[in-house]
């Protein structure tokens with residue numbers, strides 16, 4: 001029995017030694033979490049709800065909250081949510097299956113569970129979503145929110161709904177939510193968590209579906225989406241947004257309202273090491289002025305919002321590979337040490353109103369170095385993945401939508 005199972009797993013790319021480590025780790029995490037829960041079901045559910053409400057109370061507060069307070073509250077929320085996940089009783093296969101779909105990386109449920117601890121990402125989104133919900137409910141008695149690729153804990157929305165329910169701010173007549181995730185294990189966990197949080201009334205539908213194919217039955221007022229990694233690579237944010245933006249009401253809003261992806265040439269040691277030597281944690285508020293001034297900004301290479309998405313044309317290359325045309329940049333000619341610099345790509349996310357997730361606030365907005373992009377320097381052995389250009393060249397960026405997503409520079 002065992003051999004065929006292993007072969008099957010290997011074909012799907014989730015039974016290599018690295019994943020084996022993950023399996024052991026995940027079993028341990030679940031057991032630890034269950035051991036911790038020497039409480040009655042009623043007590044567990046109360047602690048879970050309390051942790052979600054407390055994290056959101058801090059996030060929505062306009063008074064000063066320390067980094068430590070936030071981290072502690074989010075860790076607590078994570079610990080409680082993992083207990084619901086353990087009760088959902090996912091098999092190891094369902095928990096650890098990770099693969100590349102036609103439109104991007106589909107992370108395993110096991111890896112996705114950590115996103116609920118990503119404090120400043122959730123803060124930027126939750127504060128923005130809160131204002132968008134309040135704005136919409138001024139003129140509507142009920143609104144529908146679509147949250148695709150929500151992961152096992154739907155952390156951009158479920159904590160907020162817990163807060164609304166607890167504080168009796170908005171009830172389930174006013175807010176209806178559709179959750180979509182392609183991972184069966186994410187859907188199983190969501191069902192358990194929503195039951196434990198007693199939020200069922202707010203949930204219109206939980207769909208196990210590919211968000212790039214999903215068609216909602218009703219028009220959408222708010223589309224909430226975060227399926228990206230640093231450098232705007234790997235995951236399918238753009239394909240998902242491009243498909244689902246069509247189902248927004250004419251006055252519907254997408255959150256994030258805008259994602260701006262920029263390129264810069266940096267000295268790696270300054271940007272990624274020296275800059276962080278004397279700070280407690282990386283955050284846009286803790287960047288170092290000198291390191292920032294040392295950057296050579298290349299400008300915006302892609303802008304994603306409701307109107308750019310509706311206007312984006314896809315190109316189909318050989319083998320069905322789909323790309324979209326992004327911006328052109330001109331490599332500056334007045335930089336003495338250009339040959340020592342590397343390209344780094346980073347995103348700034350405006351979630352809603354004045355709320356944002358800035359550079360270094362989250363893993364998803366950390367600048368990503370691209371070691372295949374050479375300016376004024378030839379790699380010792382040129383490989384087909386290398387891009388070689390000179391100061392003064394014009395570079396056209398494309399964005400690859402198929403497989404592992406990311407930017408492709410082309411010299412013109």
Ligand SMILES: C[S@@+](CC[C@H](N)C(=O)[O-])C[C@H]1O[C@@H](n2cnc3c(N)ncnc32)[C@H](O)[C@@H]1O
Pocket residue numbers: 101103104105106107108109112115116148149150151152154155156180181182183186209210211212225226227236240
């Ligand atoms: C990083 S995790 C969760 C991110 C989540 N939005 C959050 O804020 O924490 C990514 C999730 O997106 C889901 N996903 C990726 N591509 C998808 C697609 N095309 N359709 C539906 N779900 C998708 C994965 O199954 C995974 O659960």
